[in-house]
Amino acid sequence: MAPLIAIKYDRDGGLQLLDQRLLPHSQKWLPVDTPEDAFAHIKDMVVRGAPAIGVTGALALAVHLTRGGAGAQFRSAGDCVAEVERVMDYLVKSRPTAVNLADSATKLKAVARRAAAEAGATAESVTAAVVEAAEATLEEDVAANKAIGAAGARALLDAVAARGRTRSGGKVRVLTHCNTGSLATAAYGTALGVLRALHEAGALEHAYCTETRPYNQGARLTAFELVHDGLPATLICDSAAAALMAAGDVDAVVVGADRVVANGDTANKIGTYSLGIAAAHHSLPFFVAAPTTTLDASLPDGGAIVIEQRPPEEITHFRGQRVAADGIGVWNPCFDVVPGSLVEGIVTEKGLVPRDPDSGDHAVRAFMRAL
Numbered sequence: 001m002a003p004l005i006a007i008k009y010d011r012d013g014g015l016q017l018l019d020q021r022l023l024p025h026s027q028k029w030l031p032v033d034t035p036e037d038a039f040a041h042i043k044d045m046v047v048r049g050a051p052a053i054g055v056t057g058a059l060a061l062a063v064h065l066t067r068g069g070a071g072a073q074f075r076s077a078g079d080c081v082a083e084v085e086r087v088m089d090y091l092v093k094s095r096p097t098a099v100n101l102a103d104s105a106t107k108l109k110a111v112a113r114r115a116a117a118e119a120g121a122t123a124e125s126v127t128a129a130v131v132e133a134a135e136a137t138l139e140e141d142v143a144a145n146k147a148i149g150a151a152g153a154r155a156l157l158d159a160v161a162a163r164g165r166t167r168s169g170g171k172v173r174v175l176t177h178c179n180t181g182s183l184a185t186a187a188y189g190t191a192l193g194v195l196r197a198l199h200e201a202g203a204l205e206h207a208y209c210t211e212t213r214p215y216n217q218g219a220r221l222t223a224f225e226l227v228h229d230g231l232p233a234t235l236i237c238d239s240a241a242a243a244l245m246a247a248g249d250v251d252a253v254v255v256g257a258d259r260v261v262a263n264g265d266t267a268n269k270i271g272t273y274s275l276g277i278a279a280a281h282h283s284l285p286f287f288v289a290a291p292t293t294t295l296d297a298s299l300p301d302g303g304a305i306v307i308e309q310r311p312p313e314e315i316t317h318f319r320g321q322r323v324a325a326d327g328i329g330v331w332n333p334c335f336d337v338v339p340g341s342l343v344e345g346i347v348t349e350k351g352l353v354p355r356d357p358d359s360g361d362h363a364v365r366a367f368m369r370a371l
């Protein structure tokens with residue numbers, strides 16, 4: 001079976017997104033012809049998952065710059081830089097918590113400014129540099145995920161072995177949350193990439209995925225990916241995770257991230273914090289798997305992360321049908337923050353984030369400086 005992807009791009013054919021709101025029942029591709037299309041598709045969850053959002057924003061910029069005759073639409077290199085800044089500053093407002101789109105914006109704006117500063121720079125040369133960098137994000141994310149998968153599988157197996165929990169045949173049973181796979185990235189996935197790597201190595205006894213209320217990314221998307229790839233897997237309610245650990249059926253937890261800040265505090269799908277606490281209570285290793293595009297050393301700790309609130313209807317309604325009592329108030333944060341102290345390791349494509357020798361915190365800032 002062909003590997004799953006959620007983002008299709010080529011310079012002639014343009015950018016298309018798999019409408020994830022319809023999965024697993026139907027597969028429909030939507031075009032992204034303008035930055036406004038990209039903004040709406042990100043906000044409305046046609047595409048979701050931190051790395052996928054970052055790649056989509058970059059490719060939407062490439063489409064915008066190449067449609068309408070490449071650099072011909074700008075009078076000067078400076079005009080092109082201003083347009084790159086305008087479009088990326090606009091796109092980053094589509095969803096606030098995941099940092100990957102802001103990372104794409106920072107990098108592409110820097111590429112534009114550098115290209116414009118070169119001798120003889122023209123609108124065409126700046127456009128070409130930005131489009132090349134934007135297009136590269138797709139391949140870079142896949143390569144990062146493969147590296148995270150390999151490093152994460154190794155780290156997780158070591159951590160499980162250190163606790164004497166390895167199963168016969170060197171296998172492990174791993175719980176994950178939300179969707180962090182091919183649908184949430186350019187392909188392969190982060191935390192789900194770790195599960196894929198374990199499976200490829202013959203070391204995955206069983207995967208458990210949470211339903212991931214209220215948007216059901218686990219039931220709709222992760223379950224779809226696990227079945228598609230033939231991994232041995234079981235779906236559980238979010239509220240069953242601690243009971244599953246108490247039953248002794250989980251050896252480790254691996255989740256993705258929307259933003260990992262300087263001390264290792266990690267914003268991820270609502271429910272991640274509860275899983276971190278439950279894993280600590282059961283002495284289970286809890287790993288975060290994320291590309292370096294998810295690291296944000298500018299924020300000191302998780303208290304500074306803006307948490308997106310989603311519409312109340314995600315909780316009060318099911319498939320358009322009201323299930324909650326009329327008049328009830330709703331609190332629907334889309335993400336929570338798991339303290340870095342509960343995270344055994346943060347696995348990136350450049351390896352594990354080391355610990356600060358004095359504080360014992362994950363040393364995200366030093367790690368990023370050394371990249």
Ligand code: MRU
Pocket residue numbers: 048049050051098177178179180181184185189190191217255256257258268269270334
């Ligand atoms: O609201 P979503 O579906 O965009 O949330 C996705 C998650 O929380 C993922 O765990 C995270 O973005 C990492 S995806 C590799």
